[in-house]
Amino acid sequence: MPNNKNSKNTKSKQLKETLFLQRKHTAKIFSETEQKKADKFCEGYKSFLDAAKTEREAVREAVAACVKAGFAEFSGAKNYKAGDKIYAVNRGKSVIAAIIGKENLQNGVNLIAAHLDAPRIDLKQRPLYEEAELAYFKTHYYGGIKKYQWTAVPLALHGVVVKADLSTVEVCIGEDDSEPVFAVTDLLPHLAEEQYKRPANQLIKGEELNILIGSRPFNDEKGSDLVKLNIMRLLNEKYGIVEADFLSAELEAVPAHKARDVGFDRSLVGGYGQDDRVCSYTALRALLDCKKTPKRTAVVVLTDKEEVGSDGNTGLKSAYLRDFLQDLAEKQKAQLRAVLANSKCISADVNVAFDPNFPDVTEKLNVAYVNYGVAVAKFTGARGKSGTSDASAEFVGEIRKLFDTNKIAWQTGELGKVDQGGGGTVAMFLANMNIDTLDVGVPVLSMHAPFEITAKNDVYMAYRAFAAFVGG
Ligand code: MN
Ligand code: MN
Numbered sequence: 001m002p003n004n005k006n007s008k009n010t011k012s013k014q015l016k017e018t019l020f021l022q023r024k025h026t027a028k029i030f031s032e033t034e035q036k037k038a039d040k041f042c043e044g045y046k047s048f049l050d051a052a053k054t055e056r057e058a059v060r061e062a063v064a065a066c067v068k069a070g071f072a073e074f075s076g077a078k079n080y081k082a083g084d085k086i087y088a089v090n091r092g093k094s095v096i097a098a099i100i101g102k103e104n105l106q107n108g109v110n111l112i113a114a115h116l117d118a119p120r121i122d123l124k125q126r127p128l129y130e131e132a133e134l135a136y137f138k139t140h141y142y143g144g145i146k147k148y149q150w151t152a153v154p155l156a157l158h159g160v161v162v163k164a165d166l167s168t169v170e171v172c173i174g175e176d177d178s179e180p181v182f183a184v185t186d187l188l189p190h191l192a193e194e195q196y197k198r199p200a201n202q203l204i205k206g207e208e209l210n211i212l213i214g215s216r217p218f219n220d221e222k223g224s225d226l227v228k229l230n231i232m233r234l235l236n237e238k239y240g241i242v243e244a245d246f247l248s249a250e251l252e253a254v255p256a257h258k259a260r261d262v263g264f265d266r267s268l269v270g271g272y273g274q275d276d277r278v279c280s281y282t283a284l285r286a287l288l289d290c291k292k293t294p295k296r297t298a299v300v301v302l303t304d305k306e307e308v309g310s311d312g313n314t315g316l317k318s319a320y321l322r323d324f325l326q327d328l329a330e331k332q333k334a335q336l337r338a339v340l341a342n343s344k345c346i347s348a349d350v351n352v353a354f355d356p357n358f359p360d361v362t363e364k365l366n367v368a369y370v371n372y373g374v375a376v377a378k379f380t381g382a383r384g385k386s387g388t389s390d391a392s393a394e395f396v397g398e399i400r401k402l403f404d405t406n407k408i409a410w411q412t413g414e415l416g417k418v419d420q421g422g423g424g425t426v427a428m429f430l431a432n433m434n435i436d437t438l439d440v441g442v443p444v445l446s447m448h449a450p451f452e453i454t455a456k457n458d459v460y461m462a463y464r465a466f467a468a469f470v471g472g
Pocket of ligand 1: 115275276306349350
């Protein structure tokens with residue numbers, strides 16, 4: 001009986017809708033207006049990616065955005081009242097922005113932590129050399145990169161050089177179409193038979209990541225190192241530096257390409273450094289766009305050094321965040337330990353997106369999918385949840401309710417199958433301060449590659465999720 005069968009189907013369908021966890025594509029749930037907003041939001045995001053290719057540049061962009069939104073630099077001498085907007089920069093490489101809430105700090109803050117550093121190739125302290133009349137920079141890569149991905153792609157050079165007289169020279173070359181770029185050369189396939197036998201993580205070895213920077217010798221004189229000399233002469237003309245100045249420099253080679261739309265439907269963003277500038281941008285925007293004075297003080301920290309383990313004074317293992325909270329706490333006669341214990345934190349970092357080309361490394365129920373919203377990861381880590389903070393059911397429940405109430409499209413995320421590998425975020429360092437912390441972020445394809453890919457709808461959902469969190 002077809003009728004009967006149909007009604008049975010409807011009943012099970014209804015029951016499934018009530019009882020089962022559903023997964024919905026953002027494009028199917030977004031209104032036309034919301035889709036337009038998401039696409040427009042990502043135009044600003046792409047501009048940020050192009051302007052902020054290093055942690056220093058990202059801090060500069062963040063501060064400019066803060067100032068534009070009426071935030072003032074934090075002063076230890078000033079007292080702050082509800083609605084005041086402040087920011088504090090740590091050594092030009094990390095930044096904290098905050099809006100003072102209506103409640104006393106003793107009740108805790110709503111904190112979002114994202115990182116501004118991204119995998120790249122740093123120059124060594126003595127980088128310049130010449131070999132076979134070609135000039136090169138020696139490098140030491142920063143963060144977890146698949147080294148072979150960084151060969152044969154145009155690189156730009158960003159950073160600072162501190163000269164002997166302590167004056168600083170800013171370097172940014174290779175971004176404008178009129179400027180030269182640099183590159184690491186790779187072996188032609190015709191002669192790669194031996195190279196192919198190397199394990200993939202040594203296809204290009206660390207000491208082979210040498211950046212080609214020139215090939216013409218100085219004049220036609222005889223002698224050694226004339227190509228190197230010519231390069232040094234050009235650098236001296238342009239930046240006023242000598243070879244010894246590299247000793248006190250931080251120069252970073254990054255992909256020279258701009259962020260672009262990806263796909264015929266322009267649904268995706270491709271670009272360098274989206275891990276984790278995507279969460280940095282969305283978190284900061286969420287704070288800057290906060291129209292009402294929040295109940296609880298809202299804090300966004302954009303930190304450095306996450307990709308190398310968060311050590312160092314600009315990373316989240318440093319005391320700078322705790323000290324900032326302490327400064328705020330003292331002004332309100334609040335105890336720091338109470339502030340921390342009552343605070344809630346979103347550790348805003350990217351997660352792996354399911355890649356149909358490599359389905360085996362992820363587990364299909366728990367992995368995040370591109371376009372299905374912002375990913376929530378209760379834990380990260382590896383080998384039996386090592387190296388992570390495992391958020392409590394209570395705190396996950398709280399965030400779940402917040403996102404559902406605010407109609408945020410969100411999904412679970414997991415850094416690969418159990419025992420497949422794994423990785424961590426800054427979540428554990430915040431949780432170790434006795435703060436409730438949960439990982440929330442945008443799913444990424446080709447993470448840590450020179451050209452990472454995210455979905456515009458997920459980027460927008462991250463912004464909306466963070467806005468709900470800081471506005472509450
Ligand atoms: Mn990250
Ligand atoms: Mn990373």
